[in-house]
Amino acid sequence: MRRRPKLEFLENRTLLASAWHNEWRPLDIDSNNVISAIDALVGINRLNQGLAGLLPARDSASNEPFFDTNGDGYHDPLDVLAVINALNAGLQVTVT
Ligand SMILES: [Ca+2]
Numbered sequence: 001m002r003r004r005p006k007l008e009f010l011e012n013r014t015l016l017a018s019a020w021h022n023e024w025r026p027l028d029i030d031s032n033n034v035i036s037a038i039d040a041l042v043g044i045n046r047l048n049q050g051l052a053g054l055l056p057a058r059d060s061a062s063n064e065p066f067f068d069t070n071g072d073g074y075h076d077p078l079d080v081l082a083v084i085n086a087l088n089a090g091l092q093v094t095v096t
C-alpha cells in the first residue's frame with residue numbers, strides 16, 4: 001500500500017526559557033562567575049526601582065544582569081530570595 005505524503009501541523013509551543021535567566025549559573029545575576037551578595041543586591045536594586053514583574057524582551061547583545069534566577073520570565077522577590085538562601089547556606093561559589 002502506497003501512502004501519499006501529507007503536511008501535518010504541529011501544535012503551538014511556548015518557549016519557556018527566559019532570556020533573562022543565566023542558563024549556566026542561575027544565581028550569578030551579574031554573570032561575573034561568582035555567586036555573592038552583589039548578585040542579591042543587583043536584584044534588590046531592580047525591585048526597588050519598581051520594575052518587578054514580567055521581564056521585557058531582551059536584546060541578544062544585551063549585557064544587562066540575568067535577573068530571572070528561577071527562569072519563569074518574571075523578576076520578583078523569589079529570584080533574589082534564591083540567591084540569599086544560597087548565601088545563607090554558605091554557598092559562595094566561584095565558578096571557573
Ligand atoms: Ca555574580
Ligand SMILES: [Ca+2]
Nearest residue numbers: 068070072074
Ligand atoms: Ca523569576
